[in-house]
Amino acid sequence: MSAPNEKIFLFAVAALCSVLMFAACETDLKEVDRIAAIQAEEPVDISLGVTVIYSDSAKVKAKMSAPEMRHYNVEEPYYEFQKGVTIIFYDENGLESQRITSDYAIQKELQELTEFRGNVVITRADGSIIKTEELIHDQKANTFYNHVPIEAYFKDGRGNFMGSSFHSDGNFENIEVQNSTGLYIFEDGEGPAFR
Template identity: 80%
Template structure:
């Protein structure tokens, strides 16, 4: 093989290498542009398999788990849990006091409101269960409330009730139910006196 043929082969090989690199860079740049366009349309950070622990003075107060958490970086930022959420609350000695599960939740940072929607279930440590389709937590006032029907079941079998809406303190100890109806079984010597 002569020197001219050898040089032509080197030039051809170099040209193919440069063309391959440029094509690869162009593909990578197109992918970067595509991802940037998605982020520009929807400024969101998505996390999978999330566990968040809330503590105060080195004591765990609550633990939240969710299959997916979306944080929207907009003027009024918020977190969205499109695939459901579970929050477990603990007392000062680490014992579970209650838990909330729902199919969907949204936490609005500026308003300090968290809304739970779809199959919302509140389970108390004593086994009592409250079911509803909507639950709103006002962090500033430390109250839970809703505007839709609610059902409550007491584990001890002493009764159940339903209502059109409710409001409660943050520990679900003082619950006010609007338009309530229900069944309550009194033990002997308890309850109202009829004369």
């Protein structure tokens, strides 16, 4: 190979190597930027197989368990339970008083609100069951409410009721149901007297 051709060849090889190295660096930098953007978009801590015990004066008040818990460290932080959650409440004697299960939940820290969504089931210790697609717990007021239909089934199978929404105290003892309809089966000697 003559000297001028050899110089052109070496220059071409050097130029090609430079282009390849620049392209490789650019690809790597794009990947780094992509990963950084994902982390910036989702400042989240993920915990698997979570169990949290809530206690007061050394007495267990509630136990929450979930297959996955996500904590988003944003301006208004929140916890998200994308794979469902179960919360068991205990009375002063340490016995289960009620439990709530749902397919999804979100707890908004600053607002002190927890929203349960999808197949929400409240089971009372006496066997009564309340079913709905939405349940909101106001932690400050210790109340539960919703804005969607609700169904409730009495413990002994003697009746049930439905409503368009409801509001309740934290123990589900004083429940106000809006637009309610129901069925109750009276035994002999029970119920109103008709004349």
